[in-house]
Amino acid sequence: MRVVVDMDRCEANGLCTVAAPDVFEMVEQPSGLVQVHVIVAEPSSDRHTAVQEAARFCPVQAISLEDEA
Amino acid sequence: MGVDIGGTCADVSYRHGSRELGIGLESIGPHFLAPEAEIRGAPCRRSIPRTPSTNAACRSTSWPGSGREQPVGRTTRGGWYLTRRSEIEALLRDVASFGADMTSGTGLQGVEQLFLPEIAEPVHGQVRRLYNACFGPHRVSDVRPIVRELCEQRLDRAIEEDIVDLHEGYALPIRSTVMAHVIGRPEDVGEKFPRWSLDGSVMLRPECPGSEPGGPPIDAYLREELERQRTGDAEASHTFRTFLAAEVEGAPLSDTQIVAQLHTMVLGGVHTTRGLLAHTTQRLIFDRALFERLRDDRDLIPVFVEESLRHDPPAPAVTRRYLRDAELGGVEVHQADWINVSLASGNRDEAVCGDDPAAFRLDRPDPQDHVAFGAGRHVCPGAGLARLEAVTVIETLLDRVAELRPVEGHPYSPMPGHLAMGSLPAYLTPRARVG
Numbered sequence: 001m002r003v004v005v006d007m008d009r010c011e012a013n014g015l016c017t018v019a020a021p022d023v024f025e026m027v028e029q030p031s032g033l034v035q036v037h038v039i040v041a042e043p044s045s046d047r048h049t050a051v052q053e054a055a056r057f058c059p060v061q062a063i064s065l066e067d068e069a
Numbered sequence: 070m071g072v073d074i075g076g077t078c079a080d081v082s083y084r085h086g087s088r089e090l091g092i093g094l095e096s097i098g099p100h101f102l103a104p105e106a107e108i109r110g111a112p113c114r115r116s117i118p119r120t121p122s123t124n125a126a127c128r129s130t131s132w133p134g135s136g137r138e139q140p141v142g143r144t145t146r147g148g149w150y151l152t153r154r155s156e157i158e159a160l161l162r163d164v165a166s167f168g169a170d171m172t173s174g175t176g177l178q179g180v181e182q183l184f185l186p187e188i189a190e191p192v193h194g195q196v197r198r199l200y201n202a203c204f205g206p207h208r209v210s211d212v213r214p215i216v217r218e219l220c221e222q223r224l225d226r227a228i229e230e231d232i233v234d235l236h237e238g239y240a241l242p243i244r245s246t247v248m249a250h251v252i253g254r255p256e257d258v259g260e261k262f263p264r265w266s267l268d269g270s271v272m273l274r275p276e277c278p279g280s281e282p283g284g285p286p287i288d289a290y291l292r293e294e295l296e297r298q299r300t301g302d303a304e305a306s307h308t309f310r311t312f313l314a315a316e317v318e319g320a321p322l323s324d325t326q327i328v329a330q331l332h333t334m335v336l337g338g339v340h341t342t343r344g345l346l347a348h349t350t351q352r353l354i355f356d357r358a359l360f361e362r363l364r365d366d367r368d369l370i371p372v373f374v375e376e377s378l379r380h381d382p383p384a385p386a387v388t389r390r391y392l393r394d395a396e397l398g399g400v401e402v403h404q405a406d407w408i409n410v411s412l413a414s415g416n417r418d419e420a421v422c423g424d425d426p427a428a429f430r431l432d433r434p435d436p437q438d439h440v441a442f443g444a445g446r447h448v449c450p451g452a453g454l455a456r457l458e459a460v461t462v463i464e465t466l467l468d469r470v471a472e473l474r475p476v477e478g479h480p481y482s483p484m485p486g487h488l489a490m491g492s493l494p495a496y497l498t499p500r501a502r503v504g
Contacts, residue, residue, distance in 0.1 A: 011198050011446070014206040018453065026207035032311035033202045059448045060194070 001048055002066040003038050009062035010036050016054035016063060023051055042068075141398035148388075148407035149397070154418035154440065156398055157410050160389065162445035164190060167389040167408065169447065183329035184336075186447055193446070195317045196330060200450040203308040203334070204251050209453045215250055216458055219243050220465035228469070228499045232476060235354065236493040240346035240462065247458055248338040252331055253306025254294060261290065266339045271332075284328075287335060291328045308334075334451075342455050344383030346462055347493060349374060351481060352429075353466065354473045354495045362431070364467045374459045375436035379422075380429050382441035385413035415440045472498040 003023060005016075012034040016024040023043050026034045043051050055063040140153040151157050160167055169186035182188070188196055204212075220243060227233040245262035249255045265271040265287050275284030283289035297303035299313060312327045322330075353360050363369050391406045402408075416439045417426035442449035449455070466473075474496040475481070482491030 011194050012201045012205060013197075013448075013450070014201060014453075018206050026205060028202075028207065031314055032307060033198055033315075034205055034207060059444075059446045 001043060001045075001051065002068060003041050003043065003051060004064045004066060005036055005038055006062045006064070007035075009060045011060055011062075012036055013059050015057040015059065019054035019057055020047060020050040023047060024054060141400045144407075144409060148409055149400070149402060150409040150411060151397075152411055152414040152418075154415040154421050157412065157415040157440060158444045160397070160408070160410060161440065161443050161447065164193075164446060166392055166395050168392050170388065170390045170407075183326055184333045185330060185450075186333075190446075192317055197446070197450065199311055199315050199330070200334065202311050204451065204454050206453050209457050212247060212250060212454065213457060213461060216243065216247060216461040217465060219246055220462055221469070224465060224469045227497060231496065232494050233497045234492045234494050235350045235473075236347055236491065239466075240350050240493070241343060243462060244342035244346060244458055245339055247342075247454065248335050251338065251454070252308045252334065253304075258290070261286075262335060262339050266343070271336050271339060287332055288328050291331045292324060295324055295327055295331075337449065338451050338454065341383040341449075342451070342458055344381075345374075345378065345455055345459050347482070348381045348383070349377045349459055349463055350466070351493055352377065353463070354475050354493060355481075357472075360467075360473060363463065367464065367467070369431055370460050370463050370467075371456070372431050372436045373463065374456055375439070376429060376431060376433065377459075378441035379416045379433075379436075379439035380427075382412050382416055382439070384441075386411045387443065412440050412443070469500055470497055471500040472496075 005024075012026060014024075014026045014034070014036065016036060017026050020043070023038065023040050025037050025039055027037045028034050040047075051065060055061075055065055140151060140156050142150055142152075144150050151160060168189065169184075170182065185193070185196055185200065220239070223239050223242065227235075227238050233239070241263055242259070245266065246255060246259050249258040249262060252258075262271075265285070270285045271287050273280060273285040275288055277285070281289060283292060294303065295309060295313070298306060298309040308331070309327075312322060312330060315322055353363075359373070363373055387410050389408050389410060391402055391404050391408065393404050395402055397408075416422075419426055421438060422433070442452040442455075476494045476496065479494055480491070481493065
């Protein structure tokens, strides 16, 4: 599984960082705004459920999970 | 006075005047008001049925499972209402077709819509990012020790008394102080926010009749504080600074726009959270077995909070307006039509909850499967903060208190109480301090 966040859609609600804190983090910018950062782009299989939950909870549907080729 | 709001519990009265109980502006529109209600030129408020008999009637009628066979219907005042979870969720997510209009509770028409839920995309998304910067999950953990300390202080005081009002003495001040902390002014608004919440003025807009020239007191306060932040006369607040530095659509926000956003934050954080804290606390006063179960298994506290949100959502309904002609559940609806979205009903949809939606259970397969915070891109930005406050309020209570007992004969507020402001008196037995 490969985690991709569409930064144009992302509004930094951060619900992904609650569902899978080891995969997503929020990084504060000097402006005070926050950006979501993917810590682990290819999470191990035991984290897949949490990552799927993160994608499901995203209010703007900015997270896509791509199957590995 | 009774009015049928789409089959939901609606034995409520409407009055205007600054002493009346406030409601969530989104939750009811003028089209839902009973004919006797006065809406011309004055802000309308909805009060909560306070007597035990009305309370019982509320529980026995309609929220659970009501109207499911007829998912879309007309309200008595010409609006529409929705009851099914699937339609409710689809509508909330479809922000291109349905807009929030928070003027509905005030009876005002044609005022500029500046509150966050009313703003259309793409501006909404840009403003929403500012909210997330101020109290997103990355900042919530900073708030936890503050909430804990506040809970401890309140209980220190409460334990000294025979009968404690867990509403005014505990739940009420906590969410106000948390919001004061979020906007960075903890020292001088601890007393103001509760006052503006209780007198209902936090619900008002500058355009409301009777408002001072600077708007309701909350707006005047925020405007003054904004100026102090701009000139550096006040200790820097992350929230004010973030809004002052922000660019939306390539331009800075006007003072009026910033004040409207901070006002939205306080309104959302102070009013609805009160409902959540009051509901969970009230349940602990009355349900001894639940109290003991949570005390012995703290992992169940977040589950309890979610079940409370599902069963007793602090905002039982929100209103939306159609932005264009559309079809909904086989019914043709028109631009500018009002729709009452019953979150309370959606939370008790048998298709989601099984055959016991009215039961309060801590063993539901997915405790977060509810729409108490809405859904989609307008989902409540303060949800994480509200959850943290509720969990901490309950944790501290269980740490410090051995037993809670209700006061016989006291007319406790109905539950779901929708921003109920009734007192929650209880006999409190403190726990022996360890060590």
